[in-house]
Amino acid sequence: MVLYDTNHSNIVHQWNDLPNVVLIEIFTLLSKNDLLNASSTCTNWRQIFYHPKMWSKKRLRLKLIDRAYDLSAYRYKMQNFLLYSQLVELRFDPTQILILKEIFQVFEILAYSRQLKSLILRPITSSSCLNEKEQPTRQLCDKIFHLLKDVIECSHKLEELSFGCWSEALYSIDGLITILNQNRHQTLKSLHLASIKNNSETHSISDIYLTSEVFSPFRALHTLSIDSTYLTENLLQCFYQPERVPLNKLIVHVSEFRSDIVPINDSVWQTVSTNLPNLRVIVHMINAYETFRKYSRILRPEMPLSHLRMYFCSSLNVDMLCYLSIHYRNTLECLDVMDSITEPALRYHNPFRSEPDPLVLLAWQCKQMTELSILGYEILEVNLLAIAKLRPQLRTLNVCVDCVMTLQFGHLENRHFFEDDDGEDAFVDYGHIDNYIQRIYAKTRYIINFVRYYLKTKKCIVYFTL
Template identity: 25%
Template sequence: MSLLASEDLAEGTHNVKQGLPDLLRNTHDVTSQWMEENTTKEETELNDWANLPHVVLENVFEQLNEVSLLRAQFVCKRWYDVIRHSASLWRDKSFRFSGRDPRDLTHGPYKYASSFTRTFGRYLERVEFKLFSPVTSSVCKKFQKCVKICLNSLIKTKAHLKDFSMPALQLDRSQWMLYREDMCSALARFFCKSQHTFERVDFPGTRANFDDGYKILYALGYNTGRTVTHLDITDMMISRRPMFDIPQFVECFKHFRCLQELELNYSYISEDLLEVLAANLQENSLQVLSTSVTQHDPHNQVIWGHSWAALANRCRDLKVEFYFQRVMTYEQHFRILLPQIPLSEASFDGCYFADRDWQIRPTIASILPRFQSTLERLIIELPDTREVFETELLSLLSLCPHLWYFKMSAYTSTRFLDKLLEAVSEKRCNLSVIKVRIYVRDYDTDHEEIDLERIYTKYRDLITNDLIDYYATCCVSM
């Protein structure tokens, strides 16, 4: 190779070495710019949801169910913080277990409930514990321990609960024999140590013995009686001695000052209870008193009208509702439905049972007209009683100016419905809700169905324009 060629090769190599850093630098700049543009675009798309305002994310998360909400918290740290620290997402919770569901026979659902109250208990405002069909004692044991742990967590987190419900516990069942006392003690302790914020407490169907039920009710009244406005203790306690004859039961109600709605059995009511309510409740506080009169409860107590009158004078907006179940004789109704009661609703339910001594006709003709100035709702469910009372019932419906709701399931004729709608169209009756189920004696209902179609066509304008709700049907009683 010549000397000139060697010098040219050396010069070319030197130029390449000098230009290589500039080339690499330019390549790096182009690559970095491309990556920055694409990465920024992808991150923007991914972070759009994470960067939404807290309030907007809360509104979005409120549309999700609980399972989706618990999954969404692991999408990113931002969502985790919003979901875990948003009180509006965790205000209501219902823990429901079933003794017949295979999943509830394991410890998983109960551990989940305990973990939930530890994590979100401080946000809860309304909580419900319900156990369906406790067929075995092991299910009752798991449920009792779970409730105890949850209640302790609610105490530690200082939850400001407003509503607490534990319906249909049925502690009188044999499966609860070893655990009913611990359950009631845990509830009493919870009401003693919890925050005094309760407004609504429901224990329908608890069926505890008097000693256990008394502990719960006394603890509730003594600690939170000034805040509770709604109390449901229907079938809460059972006792060999009639409840209306136990002074300690009446003592519990001395602490309730602000009750607006009270639901209980008629067997719990006595003259002493009415006097205590009239003496201790704030003026005009109690608005609704719902009373269930059942066949298995003792209801032979003597209550004079002046006790009802004293309560009605103390709470002038009081409306009393009576629900009769398989209590259908005139003598029983006459002794219970005193004229001094501000009766707003009367319900008579035969519970698919017929008795030759039942007589609803005298009650409709002689007792209910005494409440014509206060009666607003009337319900008659007599699918197995073939007593005829159409004339008396039409007279009663036309006599009560404030009666707006009527529901009936009984052996009657389509002529009754025709006359009733005629009375409404002529303004002789002020009903706005009519629900009628006509029972027939044979399996052929073609004639009644044709009549019902004709009646609907005749009063179509009235039904569609003036009535809030209407239905009429016919069926065969089993």
């Protein structure tokens, strides 16, 4: 690769003559694909590809799923880039002991890294290998979390730490928080401690109480993810002290409703909203099969709720939707509800009642809403059109095509029959969306996805068709 003069007669310079310091600055401006193409040009440029500065500000994603390709790519990245990366994301299967051994090696390397800023753990399942009650597995997990403490102590620039709902972290979370409290309280900006409790054995884990005093020293914290059992009035009050960075995002996981948990008073939430005007509360309800009365213990009227996501709760009802419409009309931005597909689909509202559909009212009342997903519940085709008309600023609307229904009146054999309020017969046609409705959707300013998904042991394969 050479440069010629204007007459193309004499060689002026070769590209390889550029100093490495110049090449590094150029390469840092390239996209991922351009960087790969440039590294295959010559030996010198290939060496620049492995320079620590090239990877210090890029997020290194390691995937450990016990497949030959995944493990091969993981080992290549770990050996060449892990020690120099400031941003590390680890996606893994926590139920495999061989994978846990690989994680142990990752932490051994990170224990020597002094420039780590972000460590994100993303287990692909909330299942725990400790359920097998194998002593070698327990010992390995103890060694992993002991190394993780070393990583925290060594990483003086650590700003983000996420345990990704890793079940094993429940056994060591108090010790890890203590280390963070002592060493990283001035630098930590984002901390994710929430868990998912989806079986009886997880529920039997002895409770670990994180008090408000544990979080008080984190003066730079602006994002926090915790379980609802740790959400107390004292915890909220420690986040609007004048000498600390304002908390901007609070993520609360609700997997159980304990009778000994006292609901937060509305006056406290009102004070929090006044002192933290930019605070957004995100609530995730997971496998929470409870009545609306218990939901209201968490969803307080003065809470600045921006996102509500309900997964496999089987309890969406008119009372819940009306409650959201009344109390969060100025804050709610996203509502996601996902449940199993049943035959017929789950129902949140009787289509034959004279009252308006509560989802349509929700779209009308909540002026800030930009995302709406309802999967597993039957919804009338005309109501989808009404939502589109009322909220044209929606960016995303996800519904299950198998749950979209149209109503027709009269007698028809081999159809699903219902009886309306006047005693007349009506039949329901599921999964049908006429061309007129699709043309209306095409003219709106947001994306609508008709989702067809299948559920096997709560692992979803999702197909999107526009």
